Amino acid sequence: MPNTQPKKIMVIDDERRHRELYTSALKDADFEVISFTSATEALVAIDKIQPNMIISDVKMPGMDGFTFLQKVREKDKELPFLLITAFGDIKDAVQALKLGAVDYLEKPIDFDELRVAVRDALHISYDDYQSDIPKELLEDVIAESPVMRSILENAYRVAQSEATVLLTGESGTGKEVMASFIHRASHRAKNSFVALNCAAIPANILASELFGHKKGAFTGAAAHRNGIFLESNGGTLFLDEIGDMPIELQPSILRAIETGRVSPVGSDKEIKVDFRLIAATNANLLKSVEDGKFRIDLYYRLNVISFELPPLRERKEDIIPMAHFFLARKGFKEKRFSQAASLLMMNYSWPGNARELANAVERASIISNTDIILPEHLPPVIVNSKKENHPAVATNSNSEVKTMEELELEGIRNALLKVDGNRTKAAQLLGISRRALIYKIKRYNL
Secondary structure, three states: OOOOOOOEEEEEOOOHHHHHHHHHHHHHOOOEEEEEOOHHHHHHHHHHHOOOEEEEEOOOOOOOHHHHHHHHHHHOOOOOEEEEEOOOOHHHHHHHHHOOOOEEEEOOOOHHHHHHHHHHHHOOOOOOOOOOOOHHHHOOOOOOOHHHHHHHHHHHHHHOOOOOEEEEOOOOOOHHHHHHHHHHOOOOOOOOEEEEEHHHOOHHHHHHHHHOEOOOOOOOOOOOEOOHHHHOOOOEEEEEOHHHOOOOOHHHHHHHHHHOEEOOEOOOOOEEOOOEEEEEEOOOHHHHHHOOOOOHHHHHHHOOEEEEOOOHHHOHHHHHHHHHHHHHHOOOOOOEEOHHHHHHHHHOOOOOHHHHHHHHHHHHHHHOOOOEEOHHHOOHHHHHHHHHHOOOOOOOOOOOOOOHHHHHHHHHHHHHHHOOOOHHHHHHHHOOOHHHHHHHHHHHOO
16 A cells, blocks of 8 residues: 655765765655764754664764664664665675664665665565555465566456466466465355375376275275365365376366266265365466377366466566565564675576575575675575676677666667567566666656
């Protein structure tokens, strides 16, 4: 929901030019900014102003930023505090974070990075996003990117129906999370959500897992057993990796969907069962149909409503919020990512999607011995990807060298041309937030 009252940011820097630049950048992001020339002056005013966050230079006449931070912590242990310096190194960063700073940025400041750091510290989304979805349904769902917000809104509406849903996408894109969300948003939420990975069960016992069996139906069947169709009665059945379902079992799945009845292995009687089916696959089911590995009639029964979940590389706005979610889930809620580490994660392609991100976050949180996660705490493949994605450009004495601003301007123009001027899609291509893109468009008068 949009904030009705802008957050108040105190900015302390002895250099007027820097104060004005930070103030302008933050006001553009709808923050109220109160600036001071010294830490001593700001310390006196804190109680009166009651800021939501403090941004302070380190090297200042009189009281420096580190001392100022310690004084603030004596008053308030929770107030977000961001330090900025032109003389930063790892030791200073660690010292700042040990003293209770939420982050540490080095001059010259990238204003997009500054705004991102402030929003992260204040837990503010990049956009004012309104949704009719109850917050309690979104506890484990991350949807900061426009593409995921659209999918989530549509999935919420679909949840109110009884339609079968097919979820597609690469491995690790969150298909089971989405299936669970649809169940929680449905009128079946009070009943069971039963999940089965079809690829994880040996083919010779999969029928029993699905439909159950009668006592003595086969060797080892010492007692009657209900299958997951019966266990999901009144609730939702989630069949993951449905593309790996053996062809000989597919007619029984089709019949269960069409009739709402299942027949346990070893029984000639059918049992009525009330379930809502959600299926998922990372395979191309139409290709499987062409190859004779998947029944076309079952495909159309499953594909009543489908959602393709995009990989992380196409929803970069979700990467850092997901990383914070994984930190909290592992019990490291007090830890934070440095801006350099966040940028590395944003620029990495994440071929393993959410699973790879979760593993990287767990590794980094264990290796870091402070409350800050730095680039060296991330897996080497992520750190090394920066070099691969930004190789040295071969030049000769006759070639024209472009400035960084010229390269950025060219990149923005190319992205906008590629998507016919759609700013949301252009921002996704560039790996930045939509608001950051709009800021740059205004800056370059595009």
